[in-house]
Amino acid sequence: MPVSGIARQSAAPSDPLGADALARLRSTFGLPGFRGEQEKIVRHVTDGGNCLVLMPTGGGKSLCYQLPSLLREGCGIVVSPLIALMRDQVAGLLELGVNAAVLNSTLSWEEANEVERRLRAGDLDLLYVAPERLVTPRCLAMLEQTDIALFAIDEAHCVSQWGHDFRPEYIGLSVIAERFPQIPRIALTATADDLTREEIAQRLGLTDAPRFISSFDRPNIKYEIVDKTNSQKQLQAFINERHPNDAGVVYCLSRAKVEDTAAALNKAGILALPYHAGLDARIRESNQDRFINEDGVIIVATVAFGMGIDKPDVRFVCHLDLPKSVEAYYQETGRAGRDGKPSTAWMAYGLQDIVQQRRMIDESNGSDAFKRVSIGKLDALVGLAETVDCRRGRLLRYFGEETAGTSCGNCDNCVSPPKLWNGSVAAQKLLSCAYRTGQRFGAMHLIDVLIGRLTDKVKQFGHDRLSVFAIGSELNEKQWRAVMRQLVARGFLYADAEHFNALMLTESARGVLRGEVELMFREETGRIRAPRKHARRGELASPRADNADADLVSRLRAWRAGIARERNVPAYVVLHDATIDVIASEHPTTMSQLREVPGIGDKKLEHYGANILAIVNR
Structure with a gap:
C-alpha cells in the first residue's frame, strides 16, 4: 500500500477498537493514520459487517481487509484472480511479519498440503485463494472446519457480466454467502458502474450491505489523448521526451502488435519486453518478473497483463488501441502512479479504433442485451476521447461523482485547451460524398474523392465525375480523418463490418445535411505537449x-x-x-x-x- 498522503489521526482512549486498529496499523504497516473511508470500513468489517468497497487503485483497498483479518479471530480468506497479485501481496505481508500464504495452481501437492495444515492449525493470518480452488468441495469442507475471520473478494467486478473483466469462475463465489452466512464478507473493486455494482451485490449476497464509495479521482495522473497518426513513432517520442528511463506499461489490442511495438522500442534504444498469452509461459513469467523487480523496464502487453500488479512506481501507462470501456480504461491507467507521484495516462486514438471495437461487439456471441450495453460503454469511452472539456471531470461523472469547478489543471484539455472550429459545412460535404458514392466505400476512398485525387479506384467507379469530387480540397487528409472520426463518434456515420467497413449514414445524419445541426470540432494538432512542472492538482507526492x-x-x-x-x-x-x-x-x-x-x-x-x-x- 502506498505510504504517501497519510493523514495523521488519533483515537480517543474510550474507543478500544479504534485504539487497537491504530496501534496495529502503526506497528505492522508503519502507517500513522487512515486515509479516506479506510477507518469506517475497517471498523465495520472488524465488527462483523458485510460491505461493498469501491476505491481507486492505489487508494488502500488491501488494508481494508488485511487489518480486520489481524484484528479478528481466525484467518482472513482472500479470493484473488491472479497468481501475480497473490505472490506480491504475500511477499509484502511476510516482510511485515504477517503469517500469509497462497493456495493456487502453482503449488505442488506437498506445498498445498502444508498450507492446508497451517490453516487448520490456526497458523495463518491471511490466505489468498484462487476462485476456482475455493469453490471445490474439498476446499469448502476444509474451510467449514476452520476458524475464519472474514472473506474478502478482491477485483469483485469480475463477478459481473456487465463488468469489463468478467470471469466465469467468479460466478461460483455466491456459495460463500450460502455456506458461511455468519462470516463477514467484503467485496472490493476499483471500477464498477451502477449496473456492475448491482450485479456484484446480488451475486455475492450483499444487497443489504452498506457501500463505501471513495473518490475515483487520481489527481496525480495526467490524462492525455492524442490523434493517432503513426502510433509507434508517437509512442517513442512520448517516452523519450517525457519518461526516459521510467517504468511503464504499453497496451495493445493484438499479440502481433505487442511484438512489433516491443521490437520497435528496443530498436530505438528503449528497453521494452512483450507480454501476451501466446508467449511461452517461462518467457512471459521472466518478462513480468523483470518488470516488477528492475527499474526502468517497459512492458508492452495485451490486457492479459496488469490486474493485481502492485508495482508502485509505474510512471506511465500508454494505450495504442482503444479499450472496450471507460471501466477498462480507468482500471488500466490506474496502474500508473500507485505511489502518489506524478504519472501519465497517454492514449493514441483514431477512427479505426472505433470501427474495430464496434466490429468486435457485432461479431461477438453475446446476447442482444449484452451488445447494447457494450456499445453504450464504448460510446462513453469515445465521448471521453472526443471531449473538449476536462477529461478528469468527464471520467469522474461516468462513475457518478460530481466535481467542483470546470478545470482539473492536470489533463491535456485543461493544460492546453483545444481550439474549436465550426465543422458543419465539412460534415455536410463528407456525408454527401458517402451518400453519392453509394455508401459502399471506406475512409481512404472518400478522402480521395473529397480532396480530388485521381486514383485508379476513383476513375474506375467514375467518382471523378460526381459533384462531390474535389469539393473538400480546403482540408488535408489528416483533417478529413479527424472529421470522419468525430462524425462516427457522434453517431452520424457508422462503419458497416459486413461491407468492408464502408461508411454509411445514420438516420441522425439528415439533420446535419439539412443544416439543422451545428457541429463544433476540435482542431487536431498531433503534437505532444510538454509536461507542466507544477500542475495544480497533479503533485501528490510526499511534500518532503x-x-x-x-x-x-x-x-x-x-x-x-x-x-x-x-x-x-x-x-x-x-x-x-x-x-x-x-x-x-x-x-x-x-x-x-x-x-x-x-x-x-x-x-x-x-x-x-x-x-x-x-x-x-x-
Missing part, C-alpha cells in the same frame, strides 16, 4: 520529496536492490520509493526517528533499521 538528498536516495535504492535480490522479492516490498524519499528528506539518525517514517513498521525497523541508519550517517 523535493527536499530529498539525491545522493542518499541513490544509495538507499542501491541497498534496497541488493536486499530485494537476496530475498527474491520486488524492491518495493522492501521499501517504497515514497518511504525512501522521506528518509532522504529528514535524515533520521536514531531508531526512534526512523520509526516515525511512514512505511517503517516494527518488523522493518528490526530487519533493516541498523542498515538504513548506517547509510544515512555515512
Whole structure:
C-alpha cells in the first residue's frame, strides 16, 4: 500500500477498537493514520459487517481487509484472480511479519498440503485463494472446519457480466454467502458502474450491505489523448521526451502488435519486453518478473497483463488501441502512479479504433442485451476521447461523482485547451460524398474523392465525375480523418463490418445535411505537449520529496536492490520509493526517528533499521 498522503489521526482512549486498529496499523504497516473511508470500513468489517468497497487503485483497498483479518479471530480468506497479485501481496505481508500464504495452481501437492495444515492449525493470518480452488468441495469442507475471520473478494467486478473483466469462475463465489452466512464478507473493486455494482451485490449476497464509495479521482495522473497518426513513432517520442528511463506499461489490442511495438522500442534504444498469452509461459513469467523487480523496464502487453500488479512506481501507462470501456480504461491507467507521484495516462486514438471495437461487439456471441450495453460503454469511452472539456471531470461523472469547478489543471484539455472550429459545412460535404458514392466505400476512398485525387479506384467507379469530387480540397487528409472520426463518434456515420467497413449514414445524419445541426470540432494538432512542472492538482507526492538528498536516495535504492535480490522479492516490498524519499528528506539518525517514517513498521525497523541508519550517517 502506498505510504504517501497519510493523514495523521488519533483515537480517543474510550474507543478500544479504534485504539487497537491504530496501534496495529502503526506497528505492522508503519502507517500513522487512515486515509479516506479506510477507518469506517475497517471498523465495520472488524465488527462483523458485510460491505461493498469501491476505491481507486492505489487508494488502500488491501488494508481494508488485511487489518480486520489481524484484528479478528481466525484467518482472513482472500479470493484473488491472479497468481501475480497473490505472490506480491504475500511477499509484502511476510516482510511485515504477517503469517500469509497462497493456495493456487502453482503449488505442488506437498506445498498445498502444508498450507492446508497451517490453516487448520490456526497458523495463518491471511490466505489468498484462487476462485476456482475455493469453490471445490474439498476446499469448502476444509474451510467449514476452520476458524475464519472474514472473506474478502478482491477485483469483485469480475463477478459481473456487465463488468469489463468478467470471469466465469467468479460466478461460483455466491456459495460463500450460502455456506458461511455468519462470516463477514467484503467485496472490493476499483471500477464498477451502477449496473456492475448491482450485479456484484446480488451475486455475492450483499444487497443489504452498506457501500463505501471513495473518490475515483487520481489527481496525480495526467490524462492525455492524442490523434493517432503513426502510433509507434508517437509512442517513442512520448517516452523519450517525457519518461526516459521510467517504468511503464504499453497496451495493445493484438499479440502481433505487442511484438512489433516491443521490437520497435528496443530498436530505438528503449528497453521494452512483450507480454501476451501466446508467449511461452517461462518467457512471459521472466518478462513480468523483470518488470516488477528492475527499474526502468517497459512492458508492452495485451490486457492479459496488469490486474493485481502492485508495482508502485509505474510512471506511465500508454494505450495504442482503444479499450472496450471507460471501466477498462480507468482500471488500466490506474496502474500508473500507485505511489502518489506524478504519472501519465497517454492514449493514441483514431477512427479505426472505433470501427474495430464496434466490429468486435457485432461479431461477438453475446446476447442482444449484452451488445447494447457494450456499445453504450464504448460510446462513453469515445465521448471521453472526443471531449473538449476536462477529461478528469468527464471520467469522474461516468462513475457518478460530481466535481467542483470546470478545470482539473492536470489533463491535456485543461493544460492546453483545444481550439474549436465550426465543422458543419465539412460534415455536410463528407456525408454527401458517402451518400453519392453509394455508401459502399471506406475512409481512404472518400478522402480521395473529397480532396480530388485521381486514383485508379476513383476513375474506375467514375467518382471523378460526381459533384462531390474535389469539393473538400480546403482540408488535408489528416483533417478529413479527424472529421470522419468525430462524425462516427457522434453517431452520424457508422462503419458497416459486413461491407468492408464502408461508411454509411445514420438516420441522425439528415439533420446535419439539412443544416439543422451545428457541429463544433476540435482542431487536431498531433503534437505532444510538454509536461507542466507544477500542475495544480497533479503533485501528490510526499511534500518532503523535493527536499530529498539525491545522493542518499541513490544509495538507499542501491541497498534496497541488493536486499530485494537476496530475498527474491520486488524492491518495493522492501521499501517504497515514497518511504525512501522521506528518509532522504529528514535524515533520521536514531531508531526512534526512523520509526516515525511512514512505511517503517516494527518488523522493518528490526530487519533493516541498523542498515538504513548506517547509510544515512555515512
